[in-house]
Amino acid sequence: MNKTLDPETRDWLIETGFTVRDNAMWLAALTHGSMDEIRNYQRLEFLGDRVLGLSIADWLFSQGDAPEGKLAQRLNAIVSRGTCADVARSIGLAEHIRISKQARADGGRDSDNILGDVVESLLGAEFLDNGFDAARAMVHRLFRPVLESGAGHAKHPKSALQEWAAGNRRKPPEYEIIDRSGPDHATTFTVRVKVYKVGEAEGTASSKSEAEKAAAKAFMERYG
Structure with a gap:
């Protein structure tokens, strides 16, 4: 039986911008792999x-003449999985995800990984259905609060820790996953970071990269 886009979800998509x-493509954009359907996001x-x-x-390029390093720093912060998940929550996306x-x-509708992925899948659908200009306009609309907040101006915690270690003539920090739990669609990672002859700290998040970031932040707060 052919699936159709729920009228309430269609209205929500339009109200969001x-x-x-x-319709079939937008249905796929909201469909998680756990539904075991041919098309998902x-x-x-x-x-x-x-x-x-x-x-x-x-x-970012249009906003001034910041050097490549600063542009990359801000870009990485703004497009991070955590930021995308925050955007998803701000527009009430969770209730419209088709998930088993x-x-x-298992908490899939509150998973940063799933929420972030679906935000990106909706942008992919907007691009295919309406072209790049329309998709770019949606990015600006959805991410404007983040863009205007100055996110990414502060140095990434991993970069800050790397520079701190070098500046203090220490060996580079070493990251290790010490725990991974939960189902594949809602996995939680715990990472430990060590700096030889200084100490260690841990961080937990829904992705390896975010857990490493949390661990680096915790280390700098303790020893930096």
């Missing part, structure tokens, strides 16, 4: 990730 033409997320990156890079009962019971 998306332009919905190909994975391919659209791959495309939307690139749309997001280019749109943010273009916006088991995955939902």
